[in-house]
Amino acid sequence: MCCPVWLIWQCDKQTSEALFVGRLEKSPLFGCKLCVCPVDIVQISFHYFLSVPKGSMAKLEEIDTDEYEKIMAANKMKRKKYSIIIPTYNERLNIALVIYLIFKHLQESEFEVIIVDDGSPDGTQDIIKQLQDVYGKDRILLRARPKKLGLGTAYVHGFKHASGDYIIIMDADLSHHPKYLPSFIRKQIQTGASIVTGTRYVRHGGVHGWNLMRKLTSRGANVLAQTLLWPGVSDLTGSFRLYERSAFEDVISSCVSKGYVFQMEIIVRASRKGYHIEEARS
Numbered sequence: 001m002c003c004p005v006w007l008i009w010q011c012d013k014q015t016s017e018a019l020f021v022g023r024l025e026k027s028p029l030f031g032c033k034l035c036v037c038p039v040d041i042v043q044i045s046f047h048y049f050l051s052v053p054k055g056s057m058a059k060l061e062e063i064d065t066d067e068y069e070k071i072m073a074a075n076k077m078k079r080k081k082y083s084i085i086i087p088t089y090n091e092r093l094n095i096a097l098v099i100y101l102i103f104k105h106l107q108e109s110e111f112e113v114i115i116v117d118d119g120s121p122d123g124t125q126d127i128i129k130q131l132q133d134v135y136g137k138d139r140i141l142l143r144a145r146p147k148k149l150g151l152g153t154a155y156v157h158g159f160k161h162a163s164g165d166y167i168i169i170m171d172a173d174l175s176h177h178p179k180y181l182p183s184f185i186r187k188q189i190q191t192g193a194s195i196v197t198g199t200r201y202v203r204h205g206g207v208h209g210w211n212l213m214r215k216l217t218s219r220g221a222n223v224l225a226q227t228l229l230w231p232g233v234s235d236l237t238g239s240f241r242l243y244e245r246s247a248f249e250d251v252i253s254s255c256v257s258k259g260y261v262f263q264m265e266i267i268v269r270a271s272r273k274g275y276h277i278e279e280a281r282s
Contacts, residue, residue, distance in 0.1 A: 086158075086170060106178070112141060112163065116143050116145065117145070119146050167242070198241060
């Protein structure tokens with residue numbers, strides 16, 4: 001039986017998101033689900049039904065099912081892939097939860113997680129290897145180093161093994177909640193930014209698990225850096241960011257910092273190079 005393939009979407013003209021509905025009057029020939037995702041992703045999602053769906057949906061295109069596999073294969077190649085680099089040191093108690101939350105909140109995205117562990121003595125690498133058994137070694141990449149060699153070099157090391165179109169950097173101590181990852185991706189899609197940096201200095205923003213002294217130190221460093229460097233972003237010391245691959249590669253090639261100052265240096269250099277930078281709540 002040859003059925004028409006329908007691309008179904010519903011788009012609010014005021015937003016850049018679409019509601020994709022896979023359970024209508026008739027059961028689809030294969031499973032699909034109700035979800036909200038960026039319009040450009042919905043536009044390459046083809047699903048076919050036993051009968052023409054009714055309601056407020058809009059038919060964008062109808063194709064012959066003989067071409068379905070070819071079209072889906074071509075569209076899959078166009079999807080963007082995200083490489084998430086997470087440096088770790090003694091994160092045995094946190095890393096499993098962080099990975100679980102990443103997979104929970106990025107179900108609609110193609111991604112890999114690259115964990116750069118600097119010889120943690122607490123068994124962090126053992127937990128990561130167990131996670132590889134659960135999620136697959138193609139999704140969880142352990143790229144260990146023998147000892148602590150600096151945060152900046154950890155990102156550079158992880159990037160060498162990244163295959164994604166975009167690079168995401170985040171911490172493993174749960175100060176960066178993975179629930180914000182979809183908003184970073186949406187912000188990049190909506191604005192075309194080369195960099196989306198998380199900011200803790202907006203309403204409802206902040207960090208989890210930091211004591212008062214650490215928060216005051218971070219805030220003070222940001223105020224001083226803003227005064228001296230004028231980077232154009234509100235959270236200069238943050239380490240929760242999304243980079244276009246080419247932008248990340250270009251900027252880190254000129255960075256000289258190895259420790260936590262790397263976060264400030266990379267965003268200042270990116271700003272002075274003229275890269276389009278957007279902020280998102282984190």
